[in-house]
Amino acid sequence: MKQNPSKQKVIKAASTLFFQKGFHGTSVRDIAERASVNVSSISYYFNSKQGLLEYAVTNYYEDYLSSIEKTLNETNLLTPMDKLHSLISTIIQYKQNNFQLTCFIQRELSLDSVFVREMTVTYLAKENFYLKKTFFDLLGKRLKSDYKQYLFMQLKGMLITPYILHNDWKNQVVGDYSRQLFVKKYVRVIKDWLDFIVMSSEDIKRKAVN
Amino acid sequence: MKQNPSKQKVIKAASTLFFQKGFHGTSVRDIAERASVNVSSISYYFNSKQGLLEYAVTNYYEDYLSSIEKTLNETNLLTPMDKLHSLISTIIQYKQNNFQLTCFIQRELSLDSVFVREMTVTYLAKENFYLKKTFFDLLGKRLKSDYKQYLFMQLKGMLITPYILHNDWKNQVVGDYSRQLFVKKYVRVIKDWLDFIVMSSEDIKRKAVN
DNA sequence: ATTTGTCGAGTGAAAAATGAAGGATATATT
DNA sequence: AATATATCCTTCATTTTTCACTCGACAAAT
Structure with missing residues (x-):
């Protein structure tokens, strides 16, 4: 059940930023930076910003x-x-x-x-x-x-x-x-x-x- | 008290779109189109998108x-x-x-x-x-x-x-x-x-x- | 004639998405 | 056990798209 740490890190960072600035107010770069991962990882795991949301x-x-x-x-x-x-x-x-x-x-x-x-x-x-x-x-x-x-x-x-x-x-x-x-x-x-x-x-x- | 019709149209369109899609989810072009005015009018009246909001x-x-x-x-x-x-x-x-x-x-x-x-x-x-x-x-x-x-x-x-x-x-x-x-x-x-x-x-x- | 409003084209910045390459790790093969 | 292979993950560089905002010309109103 233990998921990939990066994936989890991204979700956690996204939750925080979406909470603070809203979905459209947050860029994937912001998320990547906060999660300390590369931007492309987000595409890799979730295909798109929308995918991450979903x-x-x-x-x-x-x-x-x-x-x-x-x-x-x-x-x-x-x-x-x-x-x-x-x-x-x-x-x-x-x-x-x-x-x-x-x-x-x-x-x-x-x-x-x-x-x-x-x-x-x-x-x-x-x-x-x-x-x-x-x-x-x-x-x-x-x-x-x-x-x-x-x-x-x-x-x-x-x-x-x-x-x-x-x-x-x-x-x-x-x-x-x-x-x-x-x-x-x-x-x-x-x-x-x-x-x-x-x-x-x-x-x-x-x-x-x- | 009767304001410029264009200005009012913009505000009305903006209210509707902000309501539906949120501030960041709405582009000034969307607003201009819905209000049937030129994009530049928005800058003209409110300086910026933020100005319109305020x-x-x-x-x-x-x-x-x-x-x-x-x-x-x-x-x-x-x-x-x-x-x-x-x-x-x-x-x-x-x-x-x-x-x-x-x-x-x-x-x-x-x-x-x-x-x-x-x-x-x-x-x-x-x-x-x-x-x-x-x-x-x-x-x-x-x-x-x-x-x-x-x-x-x-x-x-x-x-x-x-x-x-x-x-x-x-x-x-x-x-x-x-x-x-x-x-x-x-x-x-x-x-x-x-x-x-x-x-x-x-x-x-x-x-x-x- | 001056102010006020309208318009289309254009610019630069920001952001999302892509793709190829390199690295790590696990699995399979000899 | 050592090597080969496949899979998963990360990174960098680049492209494409979107968007806010500007500029200068033109028209209307005062």
Whole structure:
């Protein structure tokens, strides 16, 4: 499983630079220099700059979806709430472990390109499916479908916010310890919100019965 | 107030293309072609591609901050909750009216460049200050400062989510009518959340007294 | 007549991609 | 074990493409 060190070095350098300057804002020379390899190596391993991007992103999402699927399997017997809670925890954990790529991909995905559309159908659709199913299982059939959509958007927003507003947090979250602490606390904050919407949707149900 | 049509055409074309392909992913030729003007016009009006960017973004933020300040002045006598509610409404409204630029700027702001840092100190700092003050006034001194920070991040996340996950919504929100409807409904969803956190923070206070 | 705006051609720099050659390492052959 | 061979990796030099920006001429408006 131990890959070629150069190849790995390139990916690492690319992740950092793409994160800082974006895909188009980074040149292959920059990447090569940062990785301390020759420019041509990049063509050799990935054919092109685009190839490098695709390799990195594909890897990221393959792993990401595996984690999600694993969690869903392992939590099959739990309550909907516990299941969703585990899922959220897994997602935030993964994103935290792949911080730079997460930020970069999140940003790049809001573009309009062939590549983005491809990623959307192959990976994002799945992620969305899993998350939506788990979330809607929790909500049940109480709320209006329209309102549920908005709540779902709110949930998705919470899962990406730290990786878009990372500039707001870089001063506070530093080092491995505080990074793990962040995961714990942030998942807790989302959990509070979940408890609230479940509670208030039960209120609605109760009112409907009376 | 009626500006040169060419200049406006360029800005409009640039907004669209920057939104779709990003700043570095768009060439001045692309912009010129889409705006049906000669390439040289862009240098003529804005000196450089960077100048065009700065012009657009500066305009955007000047207007944005004015709206915010206006709202804050007009709502001075209201309760903290109503004040924050108005502010949120104004913000979402403005972003919705400048949809493409909002999405673009939001994305570009997560980069690491001199320009971003400049925008941060001149505009974002102010926005943050206003929002934070209004939000913290509402929360009072009940909650732990740490937890308040997380809630504030959650709020900020809600204000940007629709402009990052816009791909998720472009099928549902089309046309002016549904756009206005969106503003109304989305602000409502945020308001529900605000009610919740205020309510639960009062719970904590009550428990502390007993 | 002077300012203001438009246009096409052109320049130089930057960046991506290519291709051939050399070196290292592993595998096979005697 | 020693040599030959094939495969993988790295490097340098070069080509091709893309792109931002300039220049000078021309037209329109004031």
